[in-house]
Amino acid sequence: MRLKFTKMHGLGNDFVMVDAITQRVKLSPEKIRALGDRHTGIGCDQILVVEAPRNPDVDFRYRIYNADGSEVENCGNGARCFARFVRDRRLTSKDSILVETAAGILQLNVQDRDQVSVDMGAPILEPQEIPFDADIQAETYPLDVGGEVYNVGAVSMGNPHAVLLVEDVDTAPVDALGAAIECHPRFPQKVNVGFLQIEDRTRARLRVFERGVGETRACGTGACAAMVSARLRDLVDEEVQIQLPGGTLTIHWPGPGEPVTMTGPATAVYHGQIVL
Template sequence: MRLKFTKMHGLGNDFVMVDGITQRVKLSPEKVRQIADRHIGIGCDQLLLVEAPRDPEADFRYRIYNADGSEVENCGNGARCFARFVRDRRLTSKEHILVETAAGTLKLNIQGADQVSVDMGEPVLEPAKIPFEADIQAETYPLEVDGETYNIGAVSMGNPHAVLLVEDVLKAPVETLGAIIERHPRFPAKVNVGFLQIEARDRARLRVFERGVGETRACGTGACAAMVSARLRGLVDEELHITLPGGTLTIHWPGPGEPVTMTGPATAVYHGQIAL
């Protein structure tokens, strides 16, 4: 099978975009791992597949595969790239696009040359729905890891996130602590782990250890979860500029009961074909 693809990135969080509408696509976890391998494949954090929707009100179906071959529910940076991809490949001429995902419908809005705004929906805070094991819903939870107790926020943005506050994000133990928390038994579906440094009420820095991937240069859902957790703690205002290793995202959230909006760039790198 020869597969046409486009390599894209959102703030350095990189994706292989595959059009499953105009070409026949059959993916297995093994093939996803081959494509994602940076030595023998194309190389990416996630593979994103465009399909025809099942929901008649949606424009497309959006499927997301991590580099380890697992399929996951949501990816914010990928959603922005998805919007640019379907426009650039002339699969749609719309500027406002409804996309079906495993976590629900996303609303994508193309703004200008490379900016895309995504309505990420309301954050999920009820522990059982994140999923996270806790007796009651709270702004923060104590989490024991190797004899140490960390105070975390737990949020789902269609995928689960743990958010830790740190004094200096550059010194945070992202690879070691992130890998342990990702598989913590209180997160039965594993979890993405964000390390958040608040700089001002409208500005913060973030690094994210992504479930099934490791640390990435940017994580859109992670930035949204970090905003929600910080705002619930009363630390930030309703618009927050979050700087990740790959660049800055603008996150807007008025508060509980309201959707989170994420705005940032999406960039095409090159087009190609791969034999599988």
């Protein structure tokens, strides 16, 4: 199979974009892993597949695969790249695009200067819906990891996130602690882990250990979840600049029941073909 693709990134969180509308595409987990391999394939954090919608009221459907072959529900940086990709490939001329994902429908708004704004929907805070093993909803939960207890926020942005406050993200044990929390039994579908440093009420820094990937240079849903968790603790205002290793995202959230809006860049790197 000869596959046409585009390599893109959102703040360094990189993707292989595949158009499954104008070409025939059949990707097994083995082929996804081959695409994602940085030594013998194209190399990426995730593979995003553009499909025709099943819902007649939306414009596209898109599926999200981690480089390890697993399928996931949502990806904020990927959503921005998706919007630029379908515009650049002339699959649509719309500035406002409705997309169905495994996590529900997203609205993507293409702006000037490569910026894309995404309506990520209202965050999910009820533990059973995240899913997270807890009796009642709370701002934070004690989580025993190897005999040490950490207070974490638990939020779903269509995919589960644990958020830890740290004094300094540069020295936070992202790899070791992130891997331990990712597979914690209280998160039955595993979890993305955010390490959040609050600078003031409008600025924060974040590193994310992404489920099935490891630490990434940026994570859009992770930035949204971190902002929501911080706002629930009354640590930030309703709009926050979140600096990740790859760059900065603007996250806006008025409060419970309201949608989270994420704004940031999406960049095409190159177009290519690969034989699988």
